[in-house]
Amino acid sequence: MTTKTMTKVKSRIFDAVHETASDLHRLGFIDKRKMAKFDVLCLDPVPKYDSKKIRALRDHLMLSQAVLAAVLNTSLSTVRKWEIGDKHPSGPSLKLLNLLDRKGLEAVL
Numbered sequence: 787m788t789t790k791t792m793t794k795v796k797s798r799i800f801d802a803v804h805e806t807a808s809d810l811h812r813l814g815f816i817d818k819r820k821m822a823k824f825d826v827l828c829l830d831p832v833p834k835y836d837s838k839k840i841r842a843l844r845d846h847l848m849l850s851q852a853v854l855a856a857v858l859n860t861s862l863s864t865v866r867k868w869e870i871g872d873k874h875p876s877g878p879s880l881k882l883l884n885l886l887d888r889k890g891l892e893a894v895l
Contacts, residue, residue, distance in 0.1 A: 804828035832884045837871040843883065844869075847891055857894055858882050 807824040810816040816824075835843070844854050844865075855865045858879050867873040875883055885893050 800828040832880050835868075835875055835880065835883050835887075837869050840865075840868050840875070840883065843887055847886065849891075857886070857891070 804824055807816055807821060807828075811818075811821040811824075844851070847854075849857070851865045851869070852862050855862045858865070860879055864873065864879075868875055882894055
């Protein structure tokens with residue numbers, strides 16, 4: 787088995803484990819803390835976005851800084867600071883940037 791095949795198999799297994807854990811959590815058999823552990827174990831980490839990557843994403847989506855800020859529910863000054871490298875996105879903003887990158891603008895509107 788190649789590394790790429792192993793990764794796909796591992797990913798399918800993690801997907802199945804996470805889906806089962808999510809169902810058990812929804813039914814009340816797994817508490818919130820234990821579910822968070824499954825999330826960390828099974829889900830891919832969100833990649834970091836540096837100033838160049840944010841600018842490239844914004845250009846690709848053909849958005850102004852103000853519109854990107856509105857989409858991400860953050861301030862214009864925050865987006866400006868991200869693009870000049872004074873600040874870096876984290877938390878929900880980072881996840882929304884990743885969603886925009888993977889799925890496009892329609893996914894967050």
